[in-house]
Amino acid sequence: MKRYSDIIVIGAGASGLAAAGKAAEKGASVTVLERNEKAGKKLYITGKGRCNLTNNCETRDFLSNVVNGQKFLQSSLYRFPPSYTVELFESLGVKLKTERGNRVFPVSDKSSDIIKALKEYATANSELVLNERVTDIKKVSETFEIKTERGNVFESAKIVIACGGKSYSSTGSSGDGYTFASRLGHTVVKPVAALAPIKLRTSVSAIEGLSLKNVGVTVSGDGFSESGFGELLFTSDGVSGPVPLTLSSLINRKNLKGAVLKIDLKPALSDEKLDIRILSDFQKYSNKQLKNALFDLLPRSLIPFIIDYCRLNGENAVNNITRKERERLLNSLKGLSFEIDSLYGIEHAIVTSGGVSLKEINPTTMESKLVKGLYVVGETLDVDALTGGFNIQIALSTGFAAGESAGGSINNG
Template identity: 35%
Template sequence: MIVTFLRTALETFDNEKLRSFLLSHGVETVVENKGRVFPKSQKADSVLKALETYMGDGRVEIQTNTHILRLISENNHVHGVETNHGNIFGHNVLITTGGLSYPATGSTGDGYKLAASVGHSIYPTYPAIVAFETEETWVKSLQGTPIKNVNISTYQLNKKIAEHFGEALFTHYGISGPAILDMSKRLVECLPNGFIQIHIDFKPNHSTEELDSILLNRIKRQGGKAIKSCLTFFIPEKLAPILLGLCNIEPHKKASQITTQERRKILKQLKGLHLTLLRHRPIEEAIVTAGGVSLDEVDVKTMESKLMKGLYFAGEVLDIDGPTGGFNLHAAFSTG
């Protein structure tokens, strides 16, 4: 549904047109990992300044500290807004108020209320790209520690929900990072049904047997060292003593003294460290808000309301959301 709705907008203003637009306003862009496009300056404010200049050239007036109280309409035609500083009239009104994420930026859900006030259906909102809190408290000691090239599988009631390969990040409350964020919408939808189990495979390209052979070799070569030192080949240094603790193995125990049973415990953790997701972080911390104005009530070619003439929508206020990687930003640019 979302792809079909956005097709015309994306074809009209695709990624190359966006890059050309930015370049014409002094912002060079570069393509980085996985095709992601960033300003060459690596500074978001360079894009902001370009947009401000563009608005200035078009004589766009920006009014700050102004709250929209209601839409002004007559005969199914919106022709203005009532604000705390008086009425503003125009041929068209465009609602681009975002979702509910990061309210400090102004995204407080006002757009949903305005749309609903003139008859639009609003799908329930919830965080679509968001981090999670875990039952395990040991994650706090790993705050800021990334784990790369891991495979993360998620389960609920013994059924697999989602799986993703990539990078994750331990936080003081739980877990985040690209691999988690890309699955987060699905996980948020499932959480009302109960807790979710996460299994982290630190070496997905190796079978348990292959990993056992590698671990044995390192133990033989570093037998006089602490077992935690051997594990830094597989996992971050901070994580090694925690993983060993989960195996009931003393981190300072000499590698040469590790028994076959203990080695099997280590392998089990390396191929499937468990975490339990209790809840998602507040929607105010989410990168994107799912839900919003029903797409059935908006013209795909013009983004005009099908219910009220002169009323348009763009961006996150609509019931559109995508994965991480700039997709949501581009959807906002294209629909706007």
């Protein structure tokens, strides 16, 4: 037997729960189908388990952190800005705090509190069906027929695809949303990793785990160059941390063949000033070996790596270092360069870039321009932003916008 609802939402992540709650508020009958045994599995791991819910900034500043979909997101973000999210969660009993860079977290530092509140909001007037993976969607005249893995069939006047992207698939987002949208006639921009660590061709395993603060990083390649400043972490085969993650989102649609990542270890010093600084350290440690003369300049674990990188002999006494050798040291401190291999795979990306083409979606309502009654929200869309609470807010804003439109139009007949 088919079960009918006005609206069926596929996926109980941030975007699906927001859409369901808003549509039900408007008086529509809503059913949410979620493949997992619980709602919000990805939200649980966000912000290292603390959930960076949103970014408490003006919409204009928010949009400058959006990498793909800036123009598209304007309407939903002005209608449902971060302040709307903050008010909603506080009204649901979650105390929030704002940290460095306007990042909003629950005071409890527990993402489970965010999930609990959002689930409460979504299911106050709608039904949530768990362990129900949708496998097929068909439009049959004016209604949608939705089939699930367990053999159940649902029917609705409208559907909201809120299946997320393709990264961290163990949380449920394995790309089903793209398959459904494409079967219904939509263009899907190739999903690629965003906010992902960068793999390097040179081995950096010797400095794995080393974290550098206040460094300048530039990635450049065929026709592009992007720079950032801040923190970087060496992994076993590449770099991660805030700056590389941001840069990964800016270069993920570029051809990375031959691309180079350059680290300026001393961005506050010009070449001349750094040379004076090196000379003064060499004077201070004039009787020491080179490997014991760089402690004031570099973290200990980086010293042997840099000496190797510059092809210098660490056993050499400092007063034997030639001008040319000093120059090599200076150049590597100002531009430690590595050839980029690739970005880590989409599975390890914090968000997926790419997705349902924005040209085919109404930016105010999230309704498809091709299929009446079909809505697409959250990471399934070709939108992505930098870290800082922007991605969850995008999921919520697009979800609210779809819920308001789908629920409102049901109510108005």
